[in-house]
Amino acid sequence: xxxxxxxxxxxxxxxxxxxxxxxxxxxxxxxxxxxxxxxxxxxxxxxxxxxxxxxxxxxxxxxxxxxxxxxxxxxxxxxxxxxxxxxxxxxxxxxxxxxxxxxxxxxxxxxxxxxxxxxxxxxxxxxxxxxxxxxxxxxxxxxxxxxxxxxxxxxxxxxxxxxxxxxxxxxxxxxxxxxxxxxxxxxxxxxxxxxxxxxxxxxxxxxxxxxxxxxxxxxxxxxxxxxxxxxxxxxxxxxxxxxxxxxxxxxxxxxxxxxxxxxxx
Numbered sequence: 632x633x634x635x636x637x638x639x640x641x642x643x644x645x646x647x648x649x650x651x652x653x654x655x656x657x658x659x660x661x662x663x664x665x666x667x668x669x670x671x672x673x674x675x676x677x678x679x680x681x682x683x684x685x686x687x688x689x690x691x692x693x694x695x696x697x698x699x700x701x702x703x704x705x706x707x708x709x710x711x712x713x714x715x716x717x718x719x720x721x722x723x724x725x726x727x728x729x730x731x732x733x734x735x736x737x738x739x740x741x742x743x744x745x746x747x748x749x750x751x752x753x754x755x756x757x758x759x760x761x762x763x764x765x766x767x768x769x770x771x772x773x774x775x776x777x778x779x780x781x782x783x784x785x786x787x788x789x790x791x792x793x794x795x796x797x798x799x800x801x802x803x804x805x806x807x808x809x810x811x812x813x814x815x816x817x818x819x820x821x822x823x824x825x826x827x828x829x830x831x832x833x834x835x836x837x838x839x840x841x842x843x844x845x846x847x848x849x850x851x852x853x854x855x856x857x858x859x860x861x862x863x864x865x866x867x868x869x870x871x872x873x874x875x876x877x878x879x880x881x882x883x884x885x886x887x888x889x890x891x892x893x894x895x896x
Contacts, residue, residue: 662745662829664757664810668721670696670703678744679705681717682811685729685737690744690809693719707735716818717741723825724810726772728818740811745829747806752799752832755808759786760793761823769819776827777809778802793824799832 667675672692680692698706699718707727708714715727715735727739747753761772771789775782776798784798802808808829814821 659831661831664827676746679719680742682740725822726812726814728814730817743810745808747802749831750803754830756797757826758793759825760791761788763790764820767819770815773813775811
């Protein structure tokens with residue numbers, strides 16, 4: 632009964648391990664810049680800020696919502712022509728250049744920041760592009776993605792429709808992931824369509840350990856089954872063992888008497 636149970640156990644557990652690998656270790660979306668967008672700073676782990684490059688100032692939260700004359704955007708103020716064009720919306724963003732139609736002539740880069748809630752490898756993917764207006768004297772933009780202050784992706788766009796991008800990186804809980812828009816010199820028609828989805832990717836070591844454990848469990852069951860078969864075979868052979876004791880010969884005097892009787896007849 633113990634041997635039978637040892638073989639049945641892996642058969643029952645293995646499907647559960649396969650299910651665990653296919654679900655628990657599947658890629659999981661942990662952040663989405665469009666679906667998570669909010670008029671509240673920090674909601675869903677997203678923060679909307681800027682970096683004043685001219686003043687050499689670090690990341691600071693954008694103070695005004697709704698900016699750009701009351702639309703659903705974060706910005707420096709109600710009117711970008713007064714406060715500057717650093718703005719972040721649902722699907723895109725714009726930065727303020729030193730050459731600008733606003734009263735603010737600082738280079739202020741819009742920065743959409745996500746604070747990681749996971750640890751391990753991640754995939755950042757989405758669409759990026761600055762269509763611009765060929766009729767203006769614009770100079771395009773440069774998008775940069777930084778993880779904990781280190782650049783992991785950069786791409787320029789000048790009169791281009793949004794195209795797909797992706798980049799991988801590694802984070803810890805609390806790591807910063809910044810989507811920063813460099814306006815170059817001027818900010819003419821610099822509105823840039825830029826979204827990002829962050830996906831948590833399982834580490835290969837996790838899958839390897841689970842696979843090894845599964846293989847070991849199956850091997851254990853097969854080995855116990857083999858032992859059970861050998862034991863059963865040995866038992867059957869013992870039962871069928873031939874009696875090797877010597878056969879007693881027929882008594883000679885009885886044999887002679889029989890022969891005489893047959894001759895008389």
